[in-house]
Amino acid sequence: MAADPGARDSANMRLRRGARPATTHSQPATSQVPLVLSGANVVMPTGTLKDGEVVIDGTQITGTAPENAHRIELTGHYLVPGFVDIHNHGGGGASFTSGTPNDVVTGIHTHRLHGTTTLVASTVTGDMDFLTQRAGLLSELAEQGDIAGIHFEGPFISPCRKGAHSEELLRDPDPAEVRKLIDAARGHATMVTLATELPGGIDSVRLLADHGVIAAIGHTDATYEETVEAIEAGATVATHLFNAMPPLGHRQPGPIAALLEDERITVELINDGTHLHPASLQLAFHHAGADRVAFITDAMDAAGFGDGRYMLGPLEVEVADGVARLVEGGSIAGSTLTLDRAFKRAVTIDRLPVEDAVAALSANPAKLLGRYDRIGSLEPGKDADLVILDADFDLKGVMRRGEWVVEPQLG
Numbered sequence: 001m002a003a004d005p006g007a008r009d010s011a012n013m014r015l016r017r018g019a020r021p022a023t024t025h026s027q028p029a030t031s032q033v034p035l036v037l038s039g040a041n042v043v044m045p046t047g048t049l050k051d052g053e054v055v056i057d058g059t060q061i062t063g064t065a066p067e068n069a070h071r072i073e074l075t076g077h078y079l080v081p082g083f084v085d086i087h088n089h090g091g092g093g094a095s096f097t098s099g100t101p102n103d104v105v106t107g108i109h110t111h112r113l114h115g116t117t118t119l120v121a122s123t124v125t126g127d128m129d130f131l132t133q134r135a136g137l138l139s140e141l142a143e144q145g146d147i148a149g150i151h152f153e154g155p156f157i158s159p160c161r162k163g164a165h166s167e168e169l170l171r172d173p174d175p176a177e178v179r180k181l182i183d184a185a186r187g188h189a190t191m192v193t194l195a196t197e198l199p200g201g202i203d204s205v206r207l208l209a210d211h212g213v214i215a216a217i218g219h220t221d222a223t224y225e226e227t228v229e230a231i232e233a234g235a236t237v238a239t240h241l242f243n244a245m246p247p248l249g250h251r252q253p254g255p256i257a258a259l260l261e262d263e264r265i266t267v268e269l270i271n272d273g274t275h276l277h278p279a280s281l282q283l284a285f286h287h288a289g290a291d292r293v294a295f296i297t298d299a300m301d302a303a304g305f306g307d308g309r310y311m312l313g314p315l316e317v318e319v320a321d322g323v324a325r326l327v328e329g330g331s332i333a334g335s336t337l338t339l340d341r342a343f344k345r346a347v348t349i350d351r352l353p354v355e356d357a358v359a360a361l362s363a364n365p366a367k368l369l370g371r372y373d374r375i376g377s378l379e380p381g382k383d384a385d386l387v388i389l390d391a392d393f394d395l396k397g398v399m400r401r402g403e404w405v406v407e408p409q410l411g
């Protein structure tokens with residue numbers, strides 16, 4: 001079924017009333033005293049520790065608990081690393097492409113309430129002046145540590161696979177223009193999604209790789225051979241595999257086969273039950289392996305907010321029963337997913353081991369961002385970013401950098 005139609009969660013209402021940005025004002029949680037979260041199933045990279053504990057001192061996870069530590073008993077719960085979303089356009093009624101800085105913070109906070117402690121803000125296609133301006137605004141939020149970087153989805157994508165992007169604003173990937181976006185982002189450009197088969201595509205991939213920016217293949221009409229060429233040039237991510245690309249054909253395997261078979265590629269999957277059939281998700285996991293999948297939301301404004309009319313860039317979107325579609329043409333237009341729901345689907349409906357779900361939601365995207373030394377697992381020395389889930393995998397607490405975003409609800 002589709003994303004949770006309820007989406008107007010109480011957490012969000014709290015935010016709207018208080019309009020309190022999370023980033024700088026979240027409540028001090030651990031006070032000055034070290035905190036021990038004990039008795040939980042702690043999901044570690046090597047497996048799940050039953051009756052394990054995680055010690056938090058200040059903003060970090062540490063190894064041993066001092067005598068004076070405060071304890072919270074989490075028997076019957078799971079402790080997993082905070083989720084990392086590398087492809088997210090907004091939430092809480094706010095858009096990362098068009099919102100004010102305050103709106104952007106609202107969107108970030110909405111996703112934090114659902115366990116996403118690290119988020120890359122994604123833009124949709126716009127004209128170059130608009131996107132460079134946007135890069136400037138978002139880079140300030142990156143400098144403050146509110147977002148982990150900027151993902152430009154478009155304008156360098158294929159008109160044949162445009163999805164919810166304005167066709168008249170699409171353009172071929174000219175390396176000079178790609179460079180403009182990188183420069184405008186002042187070191188915070190994380191990823192660019194492009195159709196690498198278009199003129200200038202391969203040179204643009206090389207340019208991105210040379211600048212340490214992820215070249216992501218997506219909204220593409222490439223053949224299998226063209227996709228292989230882009231991977232050889234340095235592309236390392238498949239933007240929402242299966243969506244906005246030719247399907248797998250037995251004589252024309254297209255980009256999907258090339259992206260699944262190459263170990264250098266991490267494949268993004270939107271696990272909301274709308275974008276992908278569960279069998280397609282299984283196929284991706286089977287072929288790529290759990291170490292090469294990153295669950296993303298591809299969320300738009302309605303995530304954590306509710307049904308209604310929204311704008312996605314310049315295009316109008318109708319959200320009904322949690323499914324976002326363009327008013328004109330009816331294309332799926334992003335999701336209303338939050339990563340806590342992606343996690344729950346993964347372990348309940350898709351029957352993935354919890355360790356694989358954690359890999360896809362935390363460790364793999366953290367590695368892709370080059371930040372696995374700080375985030376992505378519950379190991380001593382890393383940031384205290386974690387999520388508490390109950391036995392049904394419903395979210396019961398969120399901590400970011402040692403502060404509770406969602407206080408533990410253990411009743």
Ligand SMILES: [Zn+2]
Pocket residue numbers: 087088089122153298334
């Ligand atoms: Zn997207």
